[in-house]
Amino acid sequence: MSELRKIASWRDYLRLHCHPLEDYIHEWPANPPSFREDVGEYCKEVRGLAVRLLQGISESLGLEGDYINKALTKNGQHMAINYYPPCPQPELTYGLPGHADPNVVTLLLQDDVEGLQVLKGGKWVAVKPIPHTSSSTSVTKSRSELETDNDNSQDFR
Numbered sequence: 001m002s003e004l005r006k007i008a009s010w011r012d013y014l015r016l017h018c019h020p021l022e023d024y025i026h027e028w029p030a031n032p033p034s035f036r037e038d039v040g041e042y043c044k045e046v047r048g049l050a051v052r053l054l055q056g057i058s059e060s061l062g063l064e065g066d067y068i069n070k071a072l073t074k075n076g077q078h079m080a081i082n083y084y085p086p087c088p089q090p091e092l093t094y095g096l097p098g099h100a101d102p103n104v105v106t107l108l109l110q111d112d113v114e115g116l117q118v119l120k121g122g123k124w125v126a127v128k129p130i131p132h133t134s135s136s137t138s139v140t141k142s143r144s145e146l147e148t149d150n151d152n153s154q155d156f157r
Contacts, residue, residue: 010093012083018043019077039079047077050105072104084115098124 017024028036058067087093114126
């Protein structure tokens with residue numbers, strides 16, 4: 001067996017489709033009882049933030065504020081919740097493999113663990129969380145949607 005086959009992805013995750021909310025919320029877990037209501041409200045707030053960010057990006061490019069959002073027509077939204085439990089053999093595991101997010105904007109709620117990495121200059125570099133905060137939000141662009149310069153594109157993991 002090759003070395004690559006011996007390495008495992010060691011995570012649990014929950015992925016939820018969130019927009020349009022009324023199309024997907026019935027598929028979400030019903031427990032705990034407040035899950036759908038609480039997470040639904042969170043998804044609405046995050047979507048509002050993303051729309052405001054896209055407006056700012058449009059305006060910074062000299063476009064009408066709603067230009068990018070309108071160009072996306074029926075754009076979806078999903079949420080992925082990743083949990084990396086302690087592993088008895090961490091040298092045989094990895095989190096997520098390197099990838100480019102397929103969305104225009106990714107909003108990441110990061111805790112104090114340096115889990116997010118970017119590929120820069122051929123090396124994976126950890127993105128340090130903002131210290132002394134309960135969480136930090138990092139906004140990233142997806143090169144598949146907003147790439148403007150191949151030499152500056154980055155992958156994420």
